[in-house]
Amino acid sequence: MLAPLVLPFQVSVTAFTVLWCVGALTLRKPRRIAWLSLAAVLLFIPSCAGVMVIVDLQRYGRFDYATASEIPDDGYIELPATATDITLYRNGAGHWAKFAIDLSSLRSWINERRSLRPDLNRHHDDDEWLAMASEHQRPDRLKLNQQIFGDRFPETGWTYDPSMLQVQVSRSDRGGGYTVWHVPSTGETYISAGYW
Template sequence: MLWPIVLPFKIAFWSLAGIVSLLTLLSPALKWNRGKTFLISSLLGCLAFIPSCAGIMTIVDGQRFGIFNYGTYAEVQDFRIERYLPTSARDITLDKFAMGHRAKYTITETELTTYLDSLWIEAGTNSAISRDALDDGSSVSFDQIAHDFDGLNWPLLSTVIQFHSPIQGDGGGATYYFDPSTNIAYHRAGYW
């Protein structure tokens, strides 16, 4: 749940610690009292921590969240996404955000169902909801799921078959929507 702030926290902490250390080490050359320099720079570092962490987070989030395009699964290289993305997915578009992602890709129905079957074999016994209770393979209208993909301007799926990954105890998991007439799949995944 807190994973998005770990990297900015580390960068801000170590940067400010480095500045405090550098000022303390250089204080005799600047004819400053080493103890006072350490105390004042430490207090200023504490005051600057939250604003610097927020600024660093803004910069880092601009690079790791948003819309990204990939040709194949191998190009994605993000473990949070890879655990929900079929390895045979092609022409992948991802909308990454802190607590999940939305994906669009090309895949055949056989490739998708084989991938999902392997997920259920691997983790199905730990799923908070059984596969039977999730109505895997049922048809839904795109109007029912359109809100999941608002703002992306992805093409409408004409025929939608719904599938699910195993659901973690904290609600994490993915819902897959497949259009057999175009071999396009959308999915929405959440993780905490």
């Protein structure tokens, strides 16, 4: 959860260390060095916040990629290698993505991801995928599924399709993982991931 704070902290520590060393070498008077040290302590948190704003403008927001290979590898983004036409929204707690992929490739990728943590995931066979499709199309579940989909993808303009299959992948015993929605007829796929 604190991963977004690490880079701004490291940048601030490095900058203040360099500035303090340069200042201490040029000032050479204990009283001025004490004032410099006090200023560094008082300005450290505002500096971290400022660096974080600048860094966040580069690493968070909306990004578009033609293929999954174009996405920078940061250890958090997990998308199938065969995904295309990717729209990715990143924030400090997770990411949302919309991409195109065929059902068989998606199922292989999901099974591969689940096999990384078999203690948290169960394998779906063909019958379970078919049952899932009929379960999510029930009229009493449709409104709930629409609401959940809308809550997971706020401000994207993406809409729920009643033919969507919904699959969960757990990556952490603390709740981290992602939910995948897939429209079999078009290959349109959506993923909502949370980092824990």
